[in-house]
Amino acid sequence: MEAKNLSSVFLSSCARDLYAYREKVAEVINRLDGFKCIRMEDFGARVFQADEFCRTQIKQCDVAVFIVGLCHGSSPEQAEDSYTAREYNEAVNAGVSRLLFLSAEGVFYPGYYRESDEQWQSQQAFRQRLSQELIRDTFTTPEEL
Structure with a gap:
């Protein structure tokens, strides 16, 4: 039996709320x-910075799926953008096909996920940008993805 070529799909999102x-x-x-x-949680221990390694992986993938909720999430040191935003920018720059899923307006957002006002505003701006760049789908539950 001939081996199949696998299409690789990079999955990006803030893990905290999603x-x-x-x-x-x-x-x-x-x-x-x-x-x-x-996806990041499958990489195991590496000698690379997480940001650098993820962005390298995106360039090698056939498609990148972005699940974007209300949390900004973590940022690499000395960076304002979240890991997800940086991965999205890398996919754009590398010409990688992108699929985008945004949490629906009014989706439940527990208070313990609350981040700083700066992070909240940054995430809202990122969501707005994505809404203008790509046709996207929305979700409220994991089953809707």
């Missing part, structure tokens, strides 16, 4: 014949 969503999407991608999900 862990269950990431799990669901990764499960679906990996069940598809000929597709493999690439």
Whole structure:
């Protein structure tokens, strides 16, 4: 039997508020014949900075899926943009096809996810930018992805 070439799909999102969503999407991608999900939690220990390694991985993928909620999430040292925003910018610059899923307006957002006003405003600006750049779908639950 001839080996199949796998299409690689990079999955990006803030894990803080979207862990269950990431799990669901990764499960679906990996069940598809000929597709493999690439995501940070599967990398293991590396000698690279996480930001550098993820952005390198994106350039090697066939498509990048972005799940964008209300949390800004972490940023690399000395960077204002979140990891997700930096990964999105890398996909744009590398010409990688992008699929975008935004949490719907009014989606439940527990208070313990609350970040600084700066991070909140940055995330809202990122969501607005994405809404203007790509056709996207919205979700409220992991099952809707």
